[in-house]
Amino acid sequence: MDEMELSFYGAASVEPSPVSRMMASFAADFRDGVDINLGVGYVNEKTIPRGLILEGMQKVIADPQKYRGALNYGGPQGSENLIQSIKKFILDNRIGSLSEYELERHEILIAPSGATSLLEGLAQLLPRGLVITSDPIYYIYSNFLERMGFEILAIPEDDEGLDTDLLAQTLSEIGNDQQNIRFIYVVTINNPTGTILSNRRRRKLVEMAAQLSHQLGRKVPLVLDRAYEDLIHDPAVPRPDSALLYDEAGLVYELSTLSKIFAPALRIGYMIGPPGDFTRAMIQRTSDVGFSAPLIMQEIAGYILEMYAIGQLTRVNRGYRQKALDTGAWIDETLGEFISQRHGGQAGFYYYLTFDTIETHDESDFFRFLTRTTGKPEIDGPPDNKHPRVLTIPGRYCVHAAGSLMQIGQRQLRLSYGFEEPDNIHKALQLMREAVEYCRSL
Numbered sequence: 418m419d420e421m422e423l424s425f426y427g428a429a430s431v432e433p434s435p436v437s438r439m440m441a442s443f444a445a446d447f448r449d450g451v452d453i454n455l456g457v458g459y460v461n462e463k464t465i466p467r468g469l470i471l472e473g474m475q476k477v478i479a480d481p482q483k484y485r486g487a488l489n490y491g492g493p494q495g496s497e498n499l500i501q502s503i504k505k506f507i508l509d510n511r512i513g514s515l516s517e518y519e520l521e522r523h524e525i526l527i528a529p530s531g532a533t534s535l536l537e538g539l540a541q542l543l544p545r546g547l548v549i550t551s552d553p554i555y556y557i558y559s560n561f562l563e564r565m566g567f568e569i570l571a572i573p574e575d576d577e578g579l580d581t582d583l584l585a586q587t588l589s590e591i592g593n594d595q596q597n598i599r600f601i602y603v604v605t606i607n608n609p610t611g612t613i614l615s616n617r618r619r620r621k622l623v624e625m626a627a628q629l630s631h632q633l634g635r636k637v638p639l640v641l642d643r644a645y646e647d648l649i650h651d652p653a654v655p656r657p658d659s660a661l662l663y664d665e666a667g668l669v670y671e672l673s674t675l676s677k678i679f680a681p682a683l684r685i686g687y688m689i690g691p692p693g694d695f696t697r698a699m700i701q702r703t704s705d706v707g708f709s710a711p712l713i714m715q716e717i718a719g720y721i722l723e724m725y726a727i728g729q730l731t732r733v734n735r736g737y738r739q740k741a742l743d744t745g746a747w748i749d750e751t752l753g754e755f756i757s758q759r760h761g762g763q764a765g766f767y768y769y770l771t772f773d774t775i776e777t778h779d780e781s782d783f784f785r786f787l788t789r790t791t792g793k794p795e796i797d798g799p800p801d802n803k804h805p806r807v808l809t810i811p812g813r814y815c816v817h818a819a820g821s822l823m824q825i826g827q828r829q830l831r832l833s834y835g836f837e838e839p840d841n842i843h844k845a846l847q848l849m850r851e852a853v854e855y856c857r858s859l
């Protein structure tokens with residue numbers, strides 16, 4: 418008997434993506450207290466408000482009047498309590514400079530399982546075609562989009578985010594293929610680079626989406642992924658505006674998450690966008706994949722947001738600020754002479770490094786040194802007790818394979834200063850320096 422037939426997506430998902438493969442093999446024998454993981458995008462455990470989550474759970478369960486059926490099924494658009502808390506959070510903290518008027522004009526919906534599920538929903542609801550995004554790419558979503566049958570058109574970014582001049586040039590080069598463009602997806606604090614999309618660029622992207630939509634005679638949505646936007650910890654960064662402020666044609670959808678400021682395990686993400694068919698279909702999608710995000714989690718998140726948002730945000734950002742400064746100084750001290758560019762460190766928890774000559778991909782000597790797979794016992798240590806290993810995300814996976822950054826990507830890497838404690842980050846950077854010296858000695 419033949420194997421069962423799989424859809425295009427099914428067949429493309431049989432093999433794990435390169436990054437999940439790498440992470441899984443590392444995680445399988447990760448030794449706490451010995452190996453150092455600067456690869457995963459986990460948040461720092463100390464930022465998770467355990468006490469507030471516990472308090473929220475007690476309050477929610479004790480007040481069935483306000484929190485109706487919190488342990489039952491929820492509605493597909495999300496808990497009204499949580500939606501109101503999100504509005505209050507945005508207004509109290511002047512997030513994106515959004516006003517009550519803007520919030521009234523737009524719909525808020527709660528994702529079934531974090532912002533990731535909104536990204537997945539998007540790919541289900543829009544017809545296959547081209548997706549414009551910035552390069553370096555958010556590799557997890559780009560890989561998913563390709564398995565869903567979309568094609569990625571990755572436009573390099575500069576210090577202000579996706580380079581809109583290059584986008585204009587690419588649009589004119591692809592000519593009639595513009596017909597295939599389905600949406601524009603930009604991460605406002607880019608993962609992997611940490612580059613912050615400037616207000617000027619946001620405005621320009623909205624203008625370009627509008628222009629393209631007029632030209633094609635149909636709406637081309639601009640999807641902005643704000644995953645790290647509440648984690649801008651460098652006080653020198655101007656406050657980002659919401660792109661909804663510039664959007665006259667109803668093209669902008671902003672995706673946000675409470676994963677990075679509260680806890681990923683709550684799985685609370687939300688979308689703000691114009692009312693209309695697409696938003697209605699996204700709500701139906703939530704119903705189709707699980708009726709709603711777990712209602713109890715929505716109510717707990719809403720409670721914390723309403724009661725403690727400012728204190729929690731301040732605490733989280735203070736922690737990441739200090740780690741960003743320490744990590745930045747250690748990068749300069751240990752690797753400064755070997756790198757030509759260092760991005761990130763102003764928001765979120767990534768640095769993205771470009772080495773002058775050292776290659777970083779998973780077949781490189783640098784990578785083999787850090788994962789102790791050189792085959793040389795003096796470097797790797799004994800097979801049953803290897804020397805400490807360090808994991809980062811090689812740039813090869815962070816740039817688009819068909820894009821112009823592919824070559825430089827071989828010499829880049831993303832490191833996360835989120836999860837590990839400072840001492841370990843420092844130690845990892847010293848090991849990275851040893852890895853560079855090892856490569857230079859060959």
Ligand SMILES: Cc1ncc(COP(=O)(O)O)c(C=O)c1O
Pocket residue numbers: 458530531532533534555604608642644673674675676681684685686
């Ligand atoms: C750019 C980006 N978008 C979305 C997410 C996922 O967020 P959530 O935990 O809400 O699914 C992440 C998580 O790392 C991310 O980096």
